[in-house]
Amino acid sequence: MPSVAVVGAAGFAGALCAAIVERHPSLDLVAVTARSDAGLRLDQLYPRHRVSLELEAFDADRVAERAEAALVAYPHGAAAPVVAQLRERGLKVVDLSADFRLERVRYEAAYGPHAAPALLGASVYGLPEIGHREAVRGADLVAGPGCYPTAALLALWPLREVAADAVVDAKSGVSGAGREATGTTHFVSVAENVNAYKVEGHRHRAELDQELAGRGFPVTFTPHLLPIDQGLLASCYVTPKHALSAADVRELFLDAYAGEPFVELVESPPGVRDVRETNLCRVCATVEPATGRVLAFAAIDNLWKGAASQAVQDLNLMLGLREEEGLGAVATTGTPAPVRAARTEEVPS
Amino acid sequence: MPSVAVVGAAGFAGALCAAIVERHPSLDLVAVTARSDAGLRLDQLYPRHRVSLELEAFDADRVAERAEAALVAYPHGAAAPVVAQLRERGLKVVDLSADFRLERVRYEAAYGPHAAPALLGASVYGLPEIGHREAVRGADLVAGPGCYPTAALLALWPLREVAADAVVDAKSGVSGAGREATGTTHFVSVAENVNAYKVEGHRHRAELDQELAGRGFPVTFTPHLLPIDQGLLASCYVTPKHALSAADVRELFLDAYAGEPFVELVESPPGVRDVRETNLCRVCATVEPATGRVLAFAAIDNLWKGAASQAVQDLNLMLGLREEEGLGAVATTGTPAPVRAARTEEVPS
Amino acid sequence: MPSVAVVGAAGFAGALCAAIVERHPSLDLVAVTARSDAGLRLDQLYPRHRVSLELEAFDADRVAERAEAALVAYPHGAAAPVVAQLRERGLKVVDLSADFRLERVRYEAAYGPHAAPALLGASVYGLPEIGHREAVRGADLVAGPGCYPTAALLALWPLREVAADAVVDAKSGVSGAGREATGTTHFVSVAENVNAYKVEGHRHRAELDQELAGRGFPVTFTPHLLPIDQGLLASCYVTPKHALSAADVRELFLDAYAGEPFVELVESPPGVRDVRETNLCRVCATVEPATGRVLAFAAIDNLWKGAASQAVQDLNLMLGLREEEGLGAVATTGTPAPVRAARTEEVPS
């Protein structure tokens, strides 16, 4: 059974990686590391995850002695050197930061100089559903996509050939901002509030641009912060190159996602609550009658499909395991769920 | 001092109308009516509003004996006959429903046959900031705009001549759905959730179309439900006909709203919490560097500027009072507030 | 593999029963019934549970043809006749209502005449941890305890011999009020609010009185409604008959719960979030230095340990399965978890 270390397990995404790996029937969690919480048991920080391993200070050799693979959940910039050390010691790595998601020129434009540029070419973008599955299977280093790009790309991918332009209005829960306590994550700032942020350009845009590159349509991307802990909704508004019917759109999405274990096509706009604590992305696409615009909504749990569980999905592929293993609920593809009876009433009218 | 009745004061918007009128220094609240809660004191239903008047069953004659003006907060369809009775008795009326917002053909396409079509021509759309101020001043019947159109129109109005198309992604708190308990307004449906709804066409679109009519640009409009009680944010994405700089855009907004007492131009995206329980609309407009799209965000309190306080703003104008009277906080126009220091930290990255 | 039906699967607790049974490795979910939602698939009402069975109208014969056991999640009063029909047909039953929790005289004092009094004597109170485990094992009919009594009894049980009196201040999330949309469960009533209710006497008190009967100490019980969806905290204040040290109290709790798979003793007051979506009850007991009072806090998920998962725990015992089977996280007994590092900061001071 492959042995796995989680490096950076004291943050929200890393801790969840540890919890998922520990319950995974075909993976063995052998080490969890932390930068400032070493010495604590993980369940002291995160009682719900119920992982009782003690957090260690990171030491590449000690990790490599025990683990064949690692999930790295460090902040952007801090991840690259650690990943390099682990790769040198032969571990397969899924990195959850932005450090290996982008081509070098895109990375440096968004984040500045890269700490391990030699590895950039070897990395695969870990969103299997948009054409990267085979590359992930063969990879030794996979970059887990950002939470926003995961949802936005899953909404836009089936439309990539027909889109003239796209607006992505994305909304995330607070856990996406990480464990650090700041004015922004203070309960009193968030409760009963919603606002856009980083309108001058969020760095996740670079991922959208890269993955849709060559498709030749401009994408507007604006993130918003919501008073929820977990959940992310990408509401996408696409002007088609030529008129499309709702049936055309449905066809595009069925073609793109038939058989996908973690994409669930539904007939009414998904709520993030419906995918909470799953690796699922729930997608609804339709055409606005009044304008002919294509509307596509993708809901994920930002910590799961947007981070930790998607990293395990990638790791499953890299290790030759079944893609769905250890990840719980799986989509019922090909059978879009009908409208939810509990949500048909009137809303702000 | 003008005497005012609130008809339909047991709902969220009507109750708030009563509270604002009661504290208004130049208005006299003389009656509150309700359809099914008659006999209760208003503060039994809404302790926070602290209006101790008893709710009466509606009787047009009894209302007309005491009141010169009325705010009517009935559901769509139910309002028109009541408004007609009050107008026959000479009362000035602000109606908060959709019944008098639209030209007849637009109304009937969205809502079906109209109960008092003769009055439609006499009604003025009560959004003073978009060119209706003088008409409201002279009107006997004003239609309070919908909550979504209020925010969306205030964001789009300065761009009306330069827009090639627009996407409005709007997000509302639950109070917009009204006091009725439904599956949609159940706490458990809303908490930790967000979803789009009525993607096939919300009836508020007709207001946007009417008020922007002749401008010749298509508007996509999609409402979302948020886990907050009060607050509404319209995030608007406008493709300009020709390239605009951020300075151009700022100029357009300053021109449109200089001196407006209830529109506050700010330099970073507004949060709905910043305007909670005020008649203010806080607006931020900028240009997305990567695409040249104009982004305009408008935040209101859906029950205040989106309903009750805006109705009192209209009533002030109709009665020759100062527009700001009894409405609390007023914008500091011409001096866009700088970035809020408390909100500069990192968010979902 | 035992076949199980869930009767009343359209409510919050019933739907969760169905989800837990469906994922249970040693139970086979064969039918789900509903009173007013028959014909819908369960996942149309509850997408998160991902149970695709179709809800049927209840028919005792049709259920008995397929199922050896049933979980009944009907409202109080409505449950008894249905349980009687299922028992007549030989099914083992766990009933989640109050109908079989109480001795007849207590039941009728709190709820009125009983519809199936003959069955009352055959029923076992399904809280294994307070001395009922063996009785549950041998039972054909088990009454799932109320959510409030579950937490309160687990906090008070170890103190039953030493208590002179007790105050239970209990706080529950909104899901405890059920799926019905009412003024009380409206998001706008609950958000940013907290209040006590039923101070004149909640019917759950009868369970506390019965289970602590003969102990001769009076219990004050007051429920409160919180703005959370799931979670219940019982804060218990016990005057001891004679002075107890913190070590004495810890001893009592260790004695009572050593080896219990679902009771987790911790050293700092538990948060309901720590047990969310688990069958665990997290308990902390200590002595207030200033007064010598014993403080005992018990946190559960009201829909899990307070209803659905506890019903499956009972069913496991009744069917001779391992008590923990299909119920996920299990307590690490005997090793009270230390203080959570993430919660040591200052709070309202």
Next chain:
Amino acid sequence: MPSVAVVGAAGFAGALCAAIVERHPSLDLVAVTARSDAGLRLDQLYPRHRVSLELEAFDADRVAERAEAALVAYPHGAAAPVVAQLRERGLKVVDLSADFRLERVRYEAAYGPHAAPALLGASVYGLPEIGHREAVRGADLVAGPGCYPTAALLALWPLREVAADAVVDAKSGVSGAGREATGTTHFVSVAENVNAYKVEGHRHRAELDQELAGRGFPVTFTPHLLPIDQGLLASCYVTPKHALSAADVRELFLDAYAGEPFVELVESPPGVRDVRETNLCRVCATVEPATGRVLAFAAIDNLWKGAASQAVQDLNLMLGLREEEGLGAVATTGTPAPVRAARTEEVPS
């Protein structure tokens, strides 16, 4: 018109003090100071308060040049030296910290050495409703009570002669923890959670003990943190020395609070939402039929009556103004409001 400075206006309570003073018809806000945010305008930190004064670094002389009185909202310990400087310069002061609430021996037991012990004897405890009104009127230095003691004392005061013991289970919103971002105030720690804290002894207990001193009954006090921003509920359970009827209890509360402008006696348990953003304390007291215990619930807004608006109430008295001036809603005493129709439905049952 008296001129007022707010010292420490960058925190939650200080900023609200500034907002209330600025809108006060008989007070003139002349300066606001801050320790680390000097140079910012207050409305950059707190847009909702709409106070556009610039925050200055504190300088006692510069404050004294302009202000006759000051509200000081510094943390415990930091307040005393600042208050001493202002008193030396002749300003009347209301201090919101704990520094002047307690007799010296109690203070030093709870907080350690005091920085300005000479002033302790001159300070008056600023809860006018429990017998301190005349002393506050004549005082030059008033200590604003803690948020928890404000609610608890208002619930317990009428029972002081009849109580044998008392349990106070108190629940506060997150704003009580202040503006500092910590693990405890992180949205993700608070959402969907509730927990007790400081069970070993919260320092607010010393205030309870002092104000109820000589009454000879022990008080258990346990604070809890709730997922709301503003609001505090004290649920008090009092064993009476001798049997009391509900009518007896009502009489005690009417005697204690008849004519009080900010205490509102109600007949059903108050919700904190009912007093949000007011200086009101809403109190309900009754007798539990099953045990004879007296239950008393007091709801306040922790930032208003629990801090900022109560400080202005004290300042009004000290300056010879009408106690209610500038403080908005006032209680309708002598007429307990009946049960709220909107809250009669079933709740967790």
